[in-house]
Amino acid sequence: xxxxxxxxxxxxxxxxxxxxxxxxxxxxxxxxxxxxxxxxxxxxxxxxxxxxxxxxxxxxxxxxxxxxxxxxxxxxxxxxxxxxxxxxxxxxxxxxxxxxxxxxxxxxxxxxxxxxxxxxxxxxxxxxxxxxxxxxxxxxxxxxxxxxxxxxxxxxxxxxxxxxxxxxxxxxxxxxxxxxxxxxxxxxxxxxxxxxxxxxxxxxxxxxxxxxxxxxxxxxxxxxxxxxxxxxxxxxxxxxxxxxxx
Numbered sequence: 252x253x254x255x256x257x258x259x260x261x262x263x264x265x266x267x268x269x270x271x272x273x274x275x276x277x278x279x280x281x282x283x284x285x286x287x288x289x290x291x292x293x294x295x296x297x298x299x300x301x302x303x304x305x306x307x308x309x310x311x312x313x314x315x316x317x318x319x320x321x322x323x324x325x326x327x328x329x330x331x332x333x334x335x336x337x338x339x340x341x342x343x344x345x346x347x348x349x350x351x352x353x354x355x356x357x358x359x360x361x362x363x364x365x366x367x368x369x370x371x372x373x374x375x376x377x378x379x380x381x382x383x384x385x386x387x388x389x390x391x392x393x394x395x396x397x398x399x400x401x402x403x404x405x406x407x408x409x410x411x412x413x414x415x416x417x418x419x420x421x422x423x424x425x426x427x428x429x430x431x432x433x434x435x436x437x438x439x440x441x442x443x444x445x446x447x448x449x450x451x452x453x454x455x456x457x458x459x460x461x462x463x464x465x466x467x468x469x470x471x472x473x474x475x476x477x478x479x480x481x482x483x484x485x486x487x488x489x490x491x492x493x494x495x496x497x
Contacts, residue, residue, distance in 0.1 A: 254373045255487060256424040258415075260433030261380035263455040264480070265366075266358050266390060271351045272317070279321050279347050286340060287332050299324040311408035312381040318348025356390050361481045366399045368484040377403040379418050379431070381410030381438055410435075412442035419446065426472070432483070440474075447471040453480055 262268035280295045303320040310316050321344045329336050369376060378400040380387050387406045391397065407414035415431065422429060429448050433439025434455040443450040449472035477486060 253487075253490070254375065254428070255490075256375045256377065256422055256429045257369060257487075258377040258379045258418060258422075258429065258431045260431075260435065260439045261378060261387065261390065262382070263434045264359075264432065264439070264453060265362050265396075266356050266394060268356070269455060271354050271356075275317075275321075275347050275351045278350075279324075279344060282340075282343060282347070283325065283328055287328050287334050289332055290328055295324065295328065298327055302327075312410065313383050313408060314352045314386040315383075317351060318345045321345070321348045352386050352389075356393060358394055359480055362394075365480050365483055366396075369487070370399060372484060372487065374487065375403075375424070376400055377405070377418065377422065379405045379407070379410075379415065381407055383408060410438040410442075412445045415442040415448075416446060419448070430473075444472070444474065449473040450475075451483070451486070452476045453478075453483075 259265060276296060276299060279299070280292050283290065283295050284292070299320060302323050303317070306316045306320050322341060325341065325344050326336065328334070366376065376399050378391070378396070384406050391400075391404065405414075405418045407417075419426075419429065426447055427449075430451060431439055431443030431448050432451045432453065434453055436452065440450045440452050452475070454476070473490075475486065477483065
């Protein structure tokens with residue numbers, strides 16, 4: 252087997268993530284509608300998204316910032332509709348935001364099977380995930396992912412080409428054999444293409460708008476889009492067969 256170096260994203264590539272945020276946002280919308288009748292569900296979600304995206308651009312993927320975006324949205328609608336701010340409501344909103352980071356995460360279907368197959372086929376596995384160390388480490392330990400990645404785990408608050416370059420600098424492999432694999436066009440695929448790496452995009456069923464961008468970059472490496480994580484081992488076996496044939 253032609254060994255490759257695979258840098259895998261964590262959230263919504265190997266494990267569920269966005270669905271927990273969606274559940275929290277839906278709960279938040281229900282609360283706002285309970286306290287302030289006027290705004291529509293869509294208006295509440297759009298305002299929260301606007302505040303959330305600004306926060307991520309400034310602070311990166313910090314878990315503590317998500318509850319703050321919900322509170323800021325609550326303040327916005329209280330001001331807009333002249334409703335008094337109540338401490339107990341602020342605390343309810345904060346708890347909704349925190350719940351995302353207290354939920355027991357679930358792996359995507361066949362995650363362990365895929366990682367086992369990739370390992371057995373001789374590929375070197377790295378994990379490159381966005382967020383804060385405490386929360387991402389919680390997920391990694393909860394799902395017992397350490398045996399697959401050992402010390403080859405990199406967590407970045409700002410997940411971009413600069414952060415990815417730092418990971419590459421620690422990998423003793425030729426760029427031609429390094430692959431970035433993830434669901435996010437913005438934080439996984441674009442940085443990889445900018446750095447001349449190979450990239451595999453596996454779209455998430457439920458995607459955060461922050462992750463969606465147009466790829467208008469010249470591709471130097473191989474780029475592929477797969478429909479499922481389950482397709483990865485077969486893709487690399489076929490890739491190896493093609494290379495050997497050539």
